Amino acid sequence: MARVSVEYENHVAHVTLTRSDKMNALDDAMVKAIIAAGQEVAASDARAVVLSGEGPSFCAGLDVASFAAAAGRDNEAWLNARDYHDANEMQEVALVWRRVPVPVIAALKGAVYGGGLQLALGADIRIAASDTKLAIMEMKWGLIPDMGGMVLLPHLMRSDVLRQMVYTARPVSAERGADWGLVTEIHDDPLSAARALAEEIAGKSPSAIRAAKRLIDLAEHAGRQDVLLAETAEQLSLIGKADQMEVITSNMQGRKPDFK
CATH class of the missing domain: 3.90.226.10 (2-enoyl-CoA Hydratase; Chain A, domain 1)
Incomplete structure (x- = not known):
């Protein structure tokens, strides 16, 4: 069974x-x-x-x-x-x-x-x-x-x-x-x-959601310097990428994001 x-x-x-x-x-x-x-x-x-x-x-x-x-x-x-x-x-x-x-x-x-x-x-x-x-x-x-x-x-x-x-x-x-x-x-x-x-x-940026979970998990056990560096690295992986641009476009057009 x-x-x-x-x-x-x-x-x-x-x-x-x-x-x-x-x-x-x-x-x-x-x-x-x-x-x-x-x-x-x-x-x-x-x-x-x-x-x-x-x-x-x-x-x-x-x-x-x-x-x-x-x-x-x-x-x-x-x-x-x-x-x-x-x-x-x-x-x-x-x-x-x-x-x-x-x-x-x-x-x-x-x-x-x-x-x-x-x-x-x-x-x-x-x-x-x-x-x-x-x-x-x-x-x-x-x-x-x-x-x-x-x-x-x-x-x-x-x-x-x-x-x-x-x-x-x-x-x-x-x-x-x-x-x-x-x-x-x-x-x-x-x-x-x-x-x-x-x-x-599930309707949010999938790449940002995954980055947020990684960052929260790290912040629960890592030191201040490592967390600050990870914040920067995760943000740089998101800025200007397809998922973020879809969020910006959908917000400006008042529609639901359509992530690929």
């Missing part, structure tokens, strides 16, 4: 987790399917991505029974392997979406727990239903968040609330998640809102 579907419409990639009978929990097949979907979208001409889950929940985290069944696996070799740039397979579930060169918008609902939350953190923007529950759940199983969460979470949350969520594994509401930096926006219909936002972004 397929774990993830990928469909394209109007330059937007719609990536959907399709294991709703298990609350889209992450088994080995789901992990591989999510990474493959991210790689496919990264190589496509999509200008924005909507990431969502079928059924009542976005993703309830690891399918613990499934991974427990893999008792013969050499965990040290598996987790130490850097098969995806600087990441192992489990970390790439989230980080592949940061490697996608265009904005990724996650539509959240129901349970967004553990690995499911870390998957959502890989998105640029998270829109959640009011009944969404978010948890850094790993401590419940005697583990720590290790799917890229510790790369992503400190950029979003204050240290004290991050520590509280990690130490307790208690779920928090969408409202509290928004207060703490995990949720961008709360919406009655997060999937419709995510699609509308993706379509809006």
Whole structure:
């Protein structure tokens, strides 16, 4: 059974987790399917991505029974392997979406727990239903968040609330998640809102959008001098080029841009 579907419409990639009978929990097949979907979208001409889950929940985290069944696996070799740039397979579930060169918008609902939350953190923007529950759940199983969460979470949350969520594994509401930096926006219909936002972004200059994502990603970890130099380099790659000229022309003529 397929774990993830990928469909394209109007330059937007719609990536959907399709294991709703298990609350889209992450088994080995789901992990591989999510990474493959991210790689496919990264190589496509999509200008924005909507990431969502079928059924009542976005993703309830690891399918613990499934991974427990893999008792013969050499965990040290598996987790130490850097098969995806600087990441192992489990970390790439989230980080592949940061490697996608265009904005990724996650539509959240129901349970967004553990690995499911870390998957959502890989998105640029998270829109959640009011009944969404978010948890850094790993401590419940005697583990720590290790799917890229510790790369992503400190950029979003204050240290004290991050520590509280990690130490307790208690779920928090969408409202509290928004207060703490995990949720961008709360919406009655997060999937419709995510699609509308993706379509809006897809209508912008594709080269400028990609440059902006590269620059923001760099600014989150690089020093001042490197960021300033990158600003200049990215801007020079845009000024006077076809996409920018199309924006200028369309704005002057009051029409929608037509990017090639």
